[in-house]
Amino acid sequence: MTETSVILALVVVTALGFDFTNGFHDTANAMATSIATRALRPRTAVALSGILNLLGAFLSVEVALTVSNAVVRIQNPDGTPKESLTADGGQALLLIVLAGLIGGIVWNLLTWLFGLPSSSSHALFGGLVGATIAGLGWAGVNWNGNGSKLDGVVGKVILPALLSPVIAGVVAAAGTWLIYKVTVGVAQRFTENGFRWGQIGSASLVSLAHGTNDAQKTMGVITLALIAAGDWTDTKNIPFWVKASCALAIALGTYLGGWRIIRTLGKGLVEIAPPQGMAAESSSAAVILASSHLGFALSTTHVATGSILGSGVGKPGAKVRWRVAGRMVAAWLITLPAAAVVGAVMWYLGDFVGGLAGASVIFALLLVLAAVMWLRSRVKPVDQSNVNDEWDTAPAVEDERVPAGTAAS
Amino acid sequence: MSTLGFALEGAWKVLAAGLILGAGLPVLFALGIRALAWGAGGAAEVSHARPQPIGKVVAYALFAIVVLGVLLGITFIVASGFGKTISFDHLYPVIVDK
Numbered sequence: 001m002t003e004t005s006v007i008l009a010l011v012v013v014t015a016l017g018f019d020f021t022n023g024f025h026d027t028a029n030a031m032a033t034s035i036a037t038r039a040l041r042p043r044t045a046v047a048l049s050g051i052l053n054l055l056g057a058f059l060s061v062e063v064a065l066t067v068s069n070a071v072v073r074i075q076n077p078d079g080t081p082k083e084s085l086t087a088d089g090g091q092a093l094l095l096i097v098l099a100g101l102i103g104g105i106v107w108n109l110l111t112w113l114f115g116l117p118s119s120s121s122h123a124l125f126g127g128l129v130g131a132t133i134a135g136l137g138w139a140g141v142n143w144n145g146n147g148s149k150l151d152g153v154v155g156k157v158i159l160p161a162l163l164s165p166v167i168a169g170v171v172a173a174a175g176t177w178l179i180y181k182v183t184v185g186v187a188q189r190f191t192e193n194g195f196r197w198g199q200i201g202s203a204s205l206v207s208l209a210h211g212t213n214d215a216q217k218t219m220g221v222i223t224l225a226l227i228a229a230g231d232w233t234d235t236k237n238i239p240f241w242v243k244a245s246c247a248l249a250i251a252l253g254t255y256l257g258g259w260r261i262i263r264t265l266g267k268g269l270v271e272i273a274p275p276q277g278m279a280a281e282s283s284s285a286a287v288i289l290a291s292s293h294l295g296f297a298l299s300t301t302h303v304a305t306g307s308i309l310g311s312g313v314g315k316p317g318a319k320v321r322w323r324v325a326g327r328m329v330a331a332w333l334i335t336l337p338a339a340a341v342v343g344a345v346m347w348y349l350g351d352f353v354g355g356l357a358g359a360s361v362i363f364a365l366l367l368v369l370a371a372v373m374w375l376r377s378r379v380k381p382v383d384q385s386n387v388n389d390e391w392d393t394a395p396a397v398e399d400e401r402v403p404a405g406t407a408a409s
Numbered sequence: 410m411s412t413l414g415f416a417l418e419g420a421w422k423v424l425a426a427g428l429i430l431g432a433g434l435p436v437l438f439a440l441g442i443r444a445l446a447w448g449a450g451g452a453a454e455v456s457h458a459r460p461q462p463i464g465k466v467v468a469y470a471l472f473a474i475v476v477l478g479v480l481l482g483i484t485f486i487v488a489s490g491f492g493k494t495i496s497f498d499h500l501y502p503v504i505v506d507k
Binding site for chain 1: 412413415419420422423424426428430431432434435436438439440441442443444445446449452453455456458471475479482483484485486487488489491494495
């Protein structure tokens with residue numbers, strides 16, 4: 001086994017690790033509302049979402065090999081790696097990809113620890129941008145495309161991130177408001193039972209769409225690494241084991257359930273009733289599908305959060321915890337730069353040590369950081385048993401506001 | 410056109426489609442629930458009115474439209490996985506190459 005193939009193995013393992021974090025980070029997008037309204041038991045919800053993600057990942061036959069082209073210039077338009085990066089047997093490209101993936105994972109784990117739903121694609125793109133800036137300089141980043149279409153960091157990441165929560169929020173608010181108008185006069189229990197079914201259906205659609213979109217990104221990254229190392233040449237197809245392992249990784253991650261994030265989205269923002277849950281998930285599903293139809297790249301996380309906020313705004317008399325929403329928006333704003341910083345630091349470190357040793361050092365560092373954050377999460381665990389506990393009794397800071405809130409409602 | 414222009418152009422289309430499908434279908438579903446309650450009468454309604462059998466028929470017709478909308482969504486997800494997309498050029502949806 002050559003040095004390159006060992007680095008390649010590290011990249012593949014890290015990419016699958018990222019796919020896994022992508023799964024549990026995003027379970028909340030589809031299932032937080034169904035869990036919060038008790039339309040589904042928590043374990044059932046994550047199992048359903050996991051299965052649909054697995055199915056969705058296998059359904060994506062199309063190759064997402066050029067996924068990195070949206071933000072960095074390490075690939076040719078046909079998906080093959082830039083020749084300048086493969087001159088030394090592919091190690092230059094592999095190090096950029098490895099450092100970028102580590103940046104994405106570290107940021108995903110940190111935001112999970114704080115229970116913040118941040119975009120996994122932004123974390124991946126951020127890590128890649130940082131590692132590319134470190135490795136190739138600022139010119140290696142595709143900031144704005146060539147101006148002929150929506151492209152680059154600005155067009156594919158920043159602008160959609162600003163617009164998508166607003167769009168999803170407006171749609172969900174309109175839906176919620178109309179639903180409550182229409183169902184005036186229907187007994188509450190009758191309404192809620194009916195909407196639980198609608199909610200499960202729309203949440204399943206979001207899970208399926210998530211599997212087709214997000215697993216593809218990791219498949220593209222792994223295939224790029226394989227091509228760079230000279231182990232694969234076909235740019236029109238991806239190896240079956242890549243597809244199968246990515247599908248399994250994202251499904252297992254989803255099944256594990258990011259309970260901390262589910263809790264924030266399901267209980268932290270708005271007290272969700274089944275009609276609101278259905279309006280929110282329908283809005284998410286429609287916005288995600290419409291945007292992928294129109295080639296407008298959106299983050300599932302931003303859409304889902306916007307929808308849930310919208311369902312709080314649309315229900316007359318509902319209370320929205322804007323302070324929690326503000327923390328989320330802050331996390332979104334720093335996701336790209338923060339993951340970029342980690343990616344860049346990892347690249348410098350890996351490059352400084354050099355070769356296989358460098359790659360091994362940053363991989364080991366990732367394992368240490370992941371272990372530290374996991375241990376930290378055990379101090380105050382959130383799982384299926386306490387995911388639906390009352391929000392206001394949990395954090396001390398929010399406690400002072402309870403009397404005012406209860407008096408108003 | 411500037412990047413911001415492209416983004417806004419994409420955004421309003423997503424908003425329009427989102428409102429029609431993402432808010433429209435749930436409202437049809439809500440109308441279905443309303444009709445179902447009207448059909449069931451009694452405890453299903455705040456007014457405890459008498460059951461109206463026609464309500465059930467209306468309800469299931471509305472639910473059928475919602476199911477068609479969801480099937481369209483699933484078809485789109487599956488089709489895009491195979492490198493196809495759905496064209497709305499002829500009023501009714503057709504699966505075409507991307």
